[in-house]
Amino acid sequence: MTHLTIAMAKGRTADKALAFFEKAGIRFSEYHDKSRKLVIYDDENKVKLIFVKAVDVPTYVEKGAADIGIVGKDTIMEDPVDVYELLDLGIGKCQLVVAGFPDKQFPSSALLTVVSKYPAVTKAYFDSKGIRIETIKLNGSIELAPLIGMADVIVDIVESGKTLKENGLVVLETIADVSARLIVNKASYATRTSQIQQVISDLKAALE
Template structure:
């Protein structure tokens, strides 16, 4: 029987996921700090973890290279992958927001320039509002853009708001709440129904248990 393949992005979500799997009784003895391996099997050869770049998780799951993936909602919204989103893991809570200078004013019928790492999210948000925008893709320090006149506003992830505040920016509009999610390949959901449902139910029970304790 084929194992369930899980795509997992490196970083904070990796640590959260491995801890959850351990509490579910799923151990990966070869997955040690500092290891350069990217594929790990559990002790019973029923679960295989594939460590990938966080932004690649939806691609692996959508194309069937992995059955299940742990990924941030921000990545899902930006990529629009054709997968089943089955669980809100309640981890890494933050939000997408529009931010800019406190006195930022938008003029009717004026095209807005938006700097962001998430152009699809920005365009969808403003299209739904009927606002014409030009997006400028920046991979880092988007807070600089409105300060030096590169853009009118930015669309970014906001967790505490500290970075915005220290750079003289404020949240102008909230777009959506985001957190880590569990996603499943659509074909795998049919071909490995029993095993995947069992995994989902175990994880859901664990999340509920922690929610009660907190």
């Protein structure tokens, strides 16, 4: 039997996900956070784990390079792909929000400038509200944008809200709750149904 391949990014989410896999009976003893290995195998040599960039996980799964992927809901929302989303792992919980100064209003007659690393989600959200926007894509320290007059508001992931608060910003609207999700390649699910369902069942039990 060929290995069941799982794709994920290294980091806190991977550490927590692998702890759930271990509780589910899938142990990766050779994994440690200092390792530079991009491919490792479980102790029973049945599952192959590949480490990729978080934004690339859905593509690896959609194209069949991985059977299963672990990735944040925000990534799935920003770049939708043709996969099954089958399980909320409940880790990496945060919110995707619109944030800005406390008194900021969204007049439908004015053009709103929004900074975000999620341009697709941002456009879809404001389109649904009938608000015209100009989106500027930045990948880091976007809380700075309202402070220097570069944007009216930002769209970003918020966990504790501490960074917003320290910069005089607040959550104005919540777009979505975000956490790590398990996604599955559609062809893999059709051909390896029992194996994938067993993994999901074991993970659900580990989550309880």
